[in-house]
Amino acid sequence: MPKYVIVGACAAGIGAVEAIREVDPAGEIVVISEEQCSYYSRPMISDFVSGKADLEKMKTRDDQFWQKNAVKALTGKKAARLNTAEHTVVLEDGTPVSYEKLLLATGGRPFVPKMEGQDKEGVYTFTNIADAERLAEKIGTEGAKSAVVIGAGLIGISVTEALTKRGVKVTLVELQDKILSLLLDPTASEIVEAVVRKAGVNVVPGQSVQKILGKPDNDAVVGSVVLTKGDQVPCDMVIVAIGVIPRIELAAGTDVKTNRGIVVDNCMQTNVPDVYASGDVAETYDFILNQNRSLPLWPLAVLEGKVAGYNMAGKKTDYTGGTNMSSLKYFGIPIVSIGLANPKPDPALEIMLSQDEEKGVYKKLVLKDNVIVGMTFLGDIERAGILFYLMKNKVNVKKFKDVLLKDDFGLAALPLSVRREMNLEK
Amino acid sequence: MKRIIAKQEHCIGCGLCEVYCLTQHSKSKDIVKAYNREKPRPISRVRLEVSKPISFAIQCRHCEDAPCAAACLTGAMHKDEKTGLVTHDPEKCMGCWTCVMVCPYGAIKIDKEGHVVAKCDQCADLDTPACVANCPNGALECVEVKH
Ligand SMILES: Cc1cc2nc3c(=O)[nH]c(=O)nc-3n(C[C@H](O)[C@H](O)[C@H](O)COP(=O)(O)OP(=O)(O)OC[C@H]3O[C@@H](n4cnc5c(N)ncnc54)[C@H](O)[C@@H]3O)c2cc1C
Ligand code: SF4
Ligand code: SF4
Numbered sequence: 001m002p003k004y005v006i007v008g009a010c011a012a013g014i015g016a017v018e019a020i021r022e023v024d025p026a027g028e029i030v031v032i033s034e035e036q037c038s039y040y041s042r043p044m045i046s047d048f049v050s051g052k053a054d055l056e057k058m059k060t061r062d063d064q065f066w067q068k069n070a071v072k073a074l075t076g077k078k079a080a081r082l083n084t085a086e087h088t089v090v091l092e093d094g095t096p097v098s099y100e101k102l103l104l105a106t107g108g109r110p111f112v113p114k115m116e117g118q119d120k121e122g123v124y125t126f127t128n129i130a131d132a133e134r135l136a137e138k139i140g141t142e143g144a145k146s147a148v149v150i151g152a153g154l155i156g157i158s159v160t161e162a163l164t165k166r167g168v169k170v171t172l173v174e175l176q177d178k179i180l181s182l183l184l185d186p187t188a189s190e191i192v193e194a195v196v197r198k199a200g201v202n203v204v205p206g207q208s209v210q211k212i213l214g215k216p217d218n219d220a221v222v223g224s225v226v227l228t229k230g231d232q233v234p235c236d237m238v239i240v241a242i243g244v245i246p247r248i249e250l251a252a253g254t255d256v257k258t259n260r261g262i263v264v265d266n267c268m269q270t271n272v273p274d275v276y277a278s279g280d281v282a283e284t285y286d287f288i289l290n291q292n293r294s295l296p297l298w299p300l301a302v303l304e305g306k307v308a309g310y311n312m313a314g315k316k317t318d319y320t321g322g323t324n325m326s327s328l329k330y331f332g333i334p335i336v337s338i339g340l341a342n343p344k345p346d347p348a349l350e351i352m353l354s355q356d357e358e359k360g361v362y363k364k365l366v367l368k369d370n371v372i373v374g375m376t377f378l379g380d381i382e383r384a385g386i387l388f389y390l391m392k393n394k395v396n397v398k399k400f401k402d403v404l405l406k407d408d409f410g411l412a413a414l415p416l417s418v419r420r421e422m423n424l425e426k
Numbered sequence: 427m428k429r430i431i432a433k434q435e436h437c438i439g440c441g442l443c444e445v446y447c448l449t450q451h452s453k454s455k456d457i458v459k460a461y462n463r464e465k466p467r468p469i470s471r472v473r474l475e476v477s478k479p480i481s482f483a484i485q486c487r488h489c490e491d492a493p494c495a496a497a498c499l500t501g502a503m504h505k506d507e508k509t510g511l512v513t514h515d516p517e518k519c520m521g522c523w524t525c526v527m528v529c530p531y532g533a534i535k536i537d538k539e540g541h542v543v544a545k546c547d548q549c550a551d552l553d554t555p556a557c558v559a560n561c562p563n564g565a566l567e568c569v570e571v572k573h
Binding site: 041043044047052053057058059060061298299302303306325326327328329334335336338381382383384385386388389403408410411412413422423424425 | 432434473475476477480481482484487496497499500501517518520521522523524526527528529530531532534535536541
């Protein structure tokens with residue numbers, strides 16, 4: 001019986017393989033992956049559509065990765081069922097795969113709300129290389145000139161940029177009043193929105209798509225959408241980028257506990273012995289909110305996969321937690337936004353701001369009891385990592401607060417005690 | 427592996443380390459050309475940190491548990507277990523700035539023109555990194571550390 005079985009082999013699954021091999025060079029690892037090549041950079045699918053990257057560039061590991069790590073990779077295979085009592089995963093073709101330790105790293109699937117006309121040709125989701133290939137192929141055809149992107153979050157903005165680069169006219173529809181509302185406050189969002197509009201994108205906030213209509217001469221093909229307020233927007237493509245939901249279907253119907261995602265402890269173990277979960281499918285610790293929740297982000301998926309791998313291989317390791325943390329490159333505006341960057345009004349929070357409209361720079365820190373709990377850096381992000389360090393390590397910044405948002409803020413401005421902690425000083 | 431150590435008490439904040447780093451990482455390896463003519467503009471990977479009266483030069487620490495490599499969305503940033511160095515492959519880099527977000531030392535530079543990042547590689551082609559070799563005050567030192 002294989003010692004370790006891992007279902008899903010992208011960020012979290014790969015992280016787990018590497019961690020297991022650090023601890024246990026020999027124990028048999030079986031990976032079950034629906035995608036033929038699973039170790040590509042999912043965030044890079046927009047570069048694939050814009051033509052900047054091909055699959056080769058997107059690979060995060062080399063082609064000998066399975067071999068080098070002595071992994072038996074069942075690629076192009078889908079795990080269909082889980083039987084925790086028998087310690088077995090059953091593949092779609094009926095083959096049983098037994099495990100001693102199991103990791104569910106199945107990620108998320110795109111959320112597509114019920115909309116009239118959603119089955120028409122020309123409606124796409126945008127979460128994997130197959131989606132990107134279909135979309136890129138469509139853009140290459142005659143009569144693919146305009147698109148409606150539903151959802152102005154990270155994924156929606158990334159596909160909007162790719163389409164714009166390919167000369168497609170995009171209408172970006174967002175239910176919230178502001179774009180990127182999970183990451184940015186209204187000020188930062190407006191700065192980005194202005195740039196996105198300048199690039200030729202028609203941004204429509206505060207609305208959604210009611211239904212998708214066909215072309216006058218062919219009802220089976222996307223021709224336009226009808227927005228909440230009744231406006232009709234002609235388009236050749238619709239890309240649904242509202243968000244991802246954890247792919248918990250293997251756990252469903254078993255005794256593995258789930259909420260929105262799979263419930264895990266700080267070792268990434270579920271309530272069922274020998275069953276672990278990591279990455280977008282799991283609900284993991286947010287060190288700012290001090291609770292577990294779904295945080296679908298690449299760096300966190302890798303770390304969580306590593307923690308699972310270590311623990312599966314017997315090296316007890318605790319996850320130190322992550323939080324909502326993203327960097328963005330789209331439309332030429334570098335952005336870093338972390339934690340409570342856009343909190344509801346709360347007298348316990350202190351907000352520090354600095355803005356230079358000419359330089360296109362906006363910086364914001366959110367403090368609670370003199371500890372950074374949220375930040376947005378826009379336009380000038382090179383020193384953002386220093387502040388993230390202070391945030392992650394809950395450093396009390398009371399004595400040097402005033403320097404944090406200065407243009408020339410850097411390591412030398414930190415107090416000696418912090419520089420010592422960072423090994424910059426004996 | 428080697429680590430470059432900054433000796434604050436010797437640093438006079440002249441910034442020559444940045445000049446020599448930029449030149450070393452230019453195509454021409456010529457100061458004047460590197461500063462005036464080269465496109466894309468070469469980038470210094472060492473940074474003079476100043477907060478008077480303190481100054482010291484800092485570059486990538488090649489962290490043992492490199493957060494940048496763990497976070498990298500593409501595998502461009504990589505911890506080489508054999509040499510201990512953290513390497514960056516601009517061909518793989520997608521310029522997503524995730525590594526910039528998580529580097530505690532703010533040691534990663536953004537190459538806006540190239541849409542990639544740049545950081546210290548300890549001058550792979552040289553015996554002694556350019557910043558260390560050219561600091562007039564001996565404020566940078568290369569020491570051997572275990573990894
Ligand atoms: C367009 C886009 C842009 C993004 N940009 C960023 C960004 O800038 N920064 C960031 O931090 N994050 C970003 N993300 C999110 C990031 O890609 C995810 O957080 C990350 O991929 C999660 O990794 P994972 O391993 O948990 O799951 P996934 O990457 O979703 O991998 C899961 C794998 O499991 C396979 N699988 C699922 N079920 C089964 C089954 N039953 N049997 C076999 N195989 C199965 C899937 O096919 C897939 O290969 C982006 C995502 C997208 C789509
Ligand atoms: S770039 Fe930053 S995080 Fe990465 S190894 Fe260097 S100092 Fe450490
Ligand atoms: S900017 Fe480049 S090196 Fe840094 S995380 Fe993104 S892809 Fe990796």
